[in-house]
Amino acid sequence: MTRRTIPNDANQDPRAVAFYCDVVDRLRAASVPFLVGGAWAFECYTGIPGHTKDLDLFLRQAHLDNALRTLTDAGYQTELTSPVWLAKVLMGEHLVDLIFNAGNEGAPVDDSWFEHAPQAKVLRRQLYLVPREEMIWQKAFLMERDRFDGADVLHLIRAARGRLDWKRLQERFGIHWRVLLAHLVLFDYVYPSDRAYIPDDLRRELLERAQAEVGRRTLEAREELRLCYGSFLSRYQYVTDVEHLGYTDARKA
Numbered sequence: 235m236t237r238r239t240i241p242n243d244a245n246q247d248p249r250a251v252a253f254y255c256d257v258v259d260r261l262r263a264a265s266v267p268f269l270v271g272g273a274w275a276f277e278c279y280t281g282i283p284g285h286t287k288d289l290d291l292f293l294r295q296a297h298l299d300n301a302l303r304t305l306t307d308a309g310y311q312t313e314l315t316s317p318v319w320l321a322k323v324l325m326g327e328h329l330v331d332l333i334f335n336a337g338n339e340g341a342p343v344d345d346s347w348f349e350h351a352p353q354a355k356v357l358r359r360q361l362y363l364v365p366r367e368e369m370i371w372q373k374a375f376l377m378e379r380d381r382f383d384g385a386d387v388l389h390l391i392r393a394a395r396g397r398l399d400w401k402r403l404q405e406r407f408g409i410h411w412r413v414l415l416a417h418l419v420l421f422d423y424v425y426p427s428d429r430a431y432i433p434d435d436l437r438r439e440l441l442e443r444a445q446a447e448v449g450r451r452t453l454e455a456r457e458e459l460r461l462c463y464g465s466f467l468s469r470y471q472y473v474t475d476v477e478h479l480g481y482t483d484a485r486k487a
Contacts, residue, residue, distance in 0.1 A: 250328045254289045255357050257305060257323055257330050261291070264304040267348060268293040270356050271333065271364035276386060278354045279366055280393040288329040292343050292364050295334040302332070338466045339485060340410070341372045350399070366390055367399055371406040374413050377467040387417050388424055396431040404436065410466065415440040461487055 261268055269275075269292040273284025293301060302312045302321060311324040319335035335342045351362040370390050373383035391398065407414040418437060422429050462481035464472030475481040 247328070249326075250287075251357065253325045253328045254330060255359070256308070257289070257291075257310070258357060258359065258361065260304055260308055261301055264300060266293060266297050266301045266304065268297075268301075268332075269343075269347060269351050269362050269364045270354075271369065272331070274356050275354075275363040275369065276390070278356065278363055279369070280389045282389060287327075288331055290331045290333055292333050292347065294343050294345075298332065298334055336372050336375060337469055338375055340375065340466055341368070341406075346402075350402070366394055367403040367406060370398075370403060370417075374407075374417055375410075375467055377471075378469070379471055384417060384420060388421050391417075391421055391431060392425055392428055394431070396433075400433055400436050410463075411440060411443065413467070415444060459487065 258268075270290070271292045272288070272290030273286035274289065276282065276284050298314075298321060302314070302323075305323050306312045312321065313324075314321045316337070318339050319333060319337050321332040321334075323330040323332065333343070347365060347368050348362070350365040350367065352365070353360050354363050355361075356363075370387050373386050373390075376383035404411065404414065418432055418440065421432060422437075425431075460481050461484045462472055462475045463484040464475060465483045465485050472481075476483045
């Protein structure tokens with residue numbers, strides 16, 4: 235992968251950088267495969283510096299126990315913050331997130347993440363990054379009241395300059411293709427001069443799917459079931475819908 239920039243760890247607290255490096259080195263020594271994500275990978279892809287106080291490492295859930303055991307034995311505080319998607323490694327105020335899924339349970343780290351992962355120099359080491367496609371896929375669903383990663387999605391698409399694996403990305407979204415379409419519509423709005431970065435065939439296919447649904451009352455076989463897909467976008471903002479307004483959480487349907 236050609237990068238325009240290397241994440242500048244000189245602006246980071248030296249104690250934090252030493253901590254991140256030690257965690258990375260111990261995981262490698264323990265043969266725990268991982269990918270660098272978050273602001274560090276985002277800067278590699280886009281050249282846009284991220285403001286972060288932690289390091290995000292993505293790994294398969296099958297390797298989580300080994301990772302936590304390795305880092306606990308090294309004297310670090312570890313915790314399984316969520317059995318669904320997240321564990322943490324702490325040294326004082328410094329933090330490494332070990333991520334194996336998305337908070338909505340819809341983006342598990344699997345073999346394909348590693349098969350398509352490029353290398354980059356991060357923390358003065360050659361490390362593998364979360365692929366751009368998986369980063370877009372995961373960020374596309376982050377629409378919380380206090381966090382919306384839509385701008386990150388658009389910056390990643392723009393920086394790729396048409397070199398994304400659009401077929402694989404579309405497959406990642408699956409039945410949630412409307413979320414992908416929503417971000418593509420926003421991209422066309424934000425970057426009208428860069429619309430060529432999105433294949434016309436993909437845009438046309440998704441728009442035709444949406445047009446075909448106009449007038450349909452529901453796509454569900456059981457029309458009495460009122461589904462809310464909002465929980466895939468936010469863990470908090472659609473609680474009222476499923477607890478008080480009679481909707482069923484689509485994640486559990």
